[in-house]
Amino acid sequence: MKNIYLIGKRELTIEDLEWIVNENIRVELSTEAKERIQKCRDYLDKKMETEKNPIYGITTGFGSLCERTISNEDLSTLQENLVKSHACSVGEEVPPLIVKLMFLLKAHALSLGYSGVQVVTVQRMLDLFNNDILPIVYDKGSLGASGDLAPLANLFLPLIGVGDVFYKGRKRDIGDVLDEFGWKPIKLKSKEGLALLNGTQFMSAHGVYAIMKGQRLSKRADLIAALSIDAYDGHLEPFDERLHQIRPHPGQLETSRNIRQMLEGSELISQKKDHLQDPYSFRCVPQVHGATKDAIEYVRKVVVTEINSVTDNPTIFPEDEMIISGGNFHGQPLAIAFDFLAIALAELGNISERRTAQLILGKRGLPEFLVANPGLNSGFMIPQYVAASVVSQNKMYCHAASSDSIVSSNGQEDHVSMGATSAIKLIKVMDNLDTILSIELMNAVQALEFRRPLRSSTMIEKIVREYRKEVPFVDEDIVMYKEIRKTVAFLNRLQIELN
Numbered sequence: 001m002k003n004i005y006l007i008g009k010r011e012l013t014i015e016d017l018e019w020i021v022n023e024n025i026r027v028e029l030s031t032e033a034k035e036r037i038q039k040c041r042d043y044l045d046k047k048m049e050t051e052k053n054p055i056y057g058i059t060t061g062f063g064s065l066c067e068r069t070i071s072n073e074d075l076s077t078l079q080e081n082l083v084k085s086h087a088c089s090v091g092e093e094v095p096p097l098i099v100k101l102m103f104l105l106k107a108h109a110l111s112l113g114y115s116g117v118q119v120v121t122v123q124r125m126l127d128l129f130n131n132d133i134l135p136i137v138y139d140k141g142s143l144g145a146s147g148d149l150a151p152l153a154n155l156f157l158p159l160i161g162v163g164d165v166f167y168k169g170r171k172r173d174i175g176d177v178l179d180e181f182g183w184k185p186i187k188l189k190s191k192e193g194l195a196l197l198n199g200t201q202f203m204s205a206h207g208v209y210a211i212m213k214g215q216r217l218s219k220r221a222d223l224i225a226a227l228s229i230d231a232y233d234g235h236l237e238p239f240d241e242r243l244h245q246i247r248p249h250p251g252q253l254e255t256s257r258n259i260r261q262m263l264e265g266s267e268l269i270s271q272k273k274d275h276l277q278d279p280y281s282f283r284c285v286p287q288v289h290g291a292t293k294d295a296i297e298y299v300r301k302v303v304v305t306e307i308n309s310v311t312d313n314p315t316i317f318p319e320d321e322m323i324i325s326g327g328n329f330h331g332q333p334l335a336i337a338f339d340f341l342a343i344a345l346a347e348l349g350n351i352s353e354r355r356t357a358q359l360i361l362g363k364r365g366l367p368e369f370l371v372a373n374p375g376l377n378s379g380f381m382i383p384q385y386v387a388a389s390v391v392s393q394n395k396m397y398c399h400a401a402s403s404d405s406i407v408s409s410n411g412q413e414d415h416v417s418m419g420a421t422s423a424i425k426l427i428k429v430m431d432n433l434d435t436i437l438s439i440e441l442m443n444a445v446q447a448l449e450f451r452r453p454l455r456s457s458t459m460i461e462k463i464v465r466e467y468r469k470e471v472p473f474v475d476e477d478i479v480m481y482k483e484i485r486k487t488v489a490f491l492n493r494l495q496i497e498l499n
Contacts, residue, residue, distance in 0.1 A: 011308045219496045377477045
């Protein structure tokens with residue numbers, strides 16, 4: 001059982017999900033999950049035999065069509081029509097990793113036993129996941145209100161034998177793939193289409209990805225800041241533990257500790273300084289980077305709560321013999337959290353670009369633009385332009401999508417979260433942050449070379465040696481965009497180990 005994860009056995013964690021998707025772990029429904037799912041389905045089937053009153057989404061239409069009653073013989077067709085008609089996501093293809101997370105999160109939510117689906121429906125999701133058969137989903141179309149209707153419809157079209165998937169390196173019609181495996185399309189029963197489409201799994205999957213990547217970006221930002229501090233001949237005093245114990249925000253304490261550890265043993269940081277203070281972008285790293293860490297931790301808690309919640313509608317409570325229509329699909333908790341995290345991560349880029357700008361000013365014994373013959377050579381002039389441009393774009397992405405709402409479904413769904421938009425632009429902020437931090441690393445390592453023969457810490461010197469195997473010291477002007485790309489790739493491979 002070491003390489004199998006049992007869905008529904010216990011609550012999901014970010015660490016579980018990262019392990020599953022990174023290590024290609026097989027997932028199966030736990031016995032407990034099967035029992036809960038079947039119990040709920042049995043209750044609903046029995047209820048449908050005698051129920052005379054309309055039940056939203058089960059014996060009625062959807063949204064503003066909730067007053068339209070559907071006959072018993074059409075209930076399966078209703079659910080299939082729902083999936084087909086709602087599959088209208090557009091834009092760019094959602095990355096495979098996030099599609100896989102969407103599958104896992106929906107399977108887990110349905111395994112809790114409040115949604116009325118068939119066991120075979122959830123099992124087919126896991127069959128597709130385990131065989132790396134990934135539906136083509138697009139990133140635009142969700143209002144984050146009745147859940148992520150459009151992208152989830154695209155995700156689950158293959159269950160009913162419709163739509164395209166990515167399999168064995170190319171796009172395929174799901175019908176052909178089903179034939180290869182000898183599988184039949186799932187015949188949806190009452191309520192199932194709505195259970196699949198209602199829910200926050202598009203938003204939540206982006207949130208899980210954002211937490212995983214955001215934590216790595218936070219560590220990289222600390223490391224690169226430490227390198228810049230040494231290259232700039234900065235002071236260590238602003239990272240003294242006593243200073244942060246009297247303003248003990250957890251992220252601030254952690255950042256100052258990281259910087260001290262990363263610079264331990266540096267000849268540069270311990271030498272006598274001719275200047276009294278450093279600019280804020282160096283001196284206030286614990287306060288700025290620390291606030292981002294605290295934001296990541298807050299959003300992580302929101303996301304963990306969400307991925308262990310039931311977010312479809314209506315919700316079935318077999319024990320109480322109740323079917324309750326509510327609004328757990330509304331994405332406001334995620335939308336606000338994602339907007340907050342976008343701001344927090346963008347600030348890592350904002351302060352990083354300022355350190356880059358300080359390094360190329362020609363101060364503290366460093367040559368202007370970090371090149372030996374400025375004038376003839378432009379050196380690192382234009383990478384700072386690029387960083388500034390990307391920082392500016394991130395500021396635009398920090399506009400709060402959650403502050404917007406557009407009425408839909410002919411007025412029935414009159415307040416929406418725009419959480420899917422918050423999720424998409426959060427990913428864009430992180431992608432831009434990759435570039436900004438990479439440009440700071442390029443500048444910091446270049447600047448450090450002008451401090452020789454003095455050495456930085458063992459940790460930093462080891463990373464510099466590895467980096468120099470891929471990106472050279474710049475004596476004379478070279479084509480820079482290739483070096484930026486190499487640096488982004490280097491950082492994405494970098495493992496930072498701290499005590």
